[in-house]
Amino acid sequence: MRLPPWLLLLAAAACGGSPDPAPADAFPLTVHSASGALTLVLRPTPDPPTVGTDAMELTVSMADGGVPSTDLDVSVVPWMVAMDHGTSAPTVTPEGGGRYLVTNLYFYMQGVWELRLGFTGPVTDHAEPQFQVQ
Ligand SMILES: [Cu+2]
Structure with missing residues (x-):
């Protein structure tokens, strides 16, 4: 199903985000989930990401700064x-503490x-951060 453009604009405004990709030197990259319930911080290795097999540490916190009560199931x-x-x-390997x-x-x-x-468990949500791979 295709979403009407006005809904996409509304969603972008609600997230407070820009559809433009973050510049490669913007790491750690902080984004919010679609509902705004989660704050996500991405730290790549190497930094910035390069072509090849990389890694990314993802830190998830609640909007109030707390950590979800139990580990979320995270799909990437x-x-x-x-x-x-x-x-x-x-x-994806949970390391504890979000x-x-x-x-x-x-x-x-x-x-x-x-x-x-994609996030399921105590919170069901999603986010689509973008970045440049060098
Ligand atoms: Cu391609």
């Missing part, structure tokens, strides 16, 4: 929006990639 789908393709599935380590993150092309993040 790397996606290259402009070219409409993904890559192999990465590995931190998740995403490994085997295989960016095989330079350009803007998106991490399609």
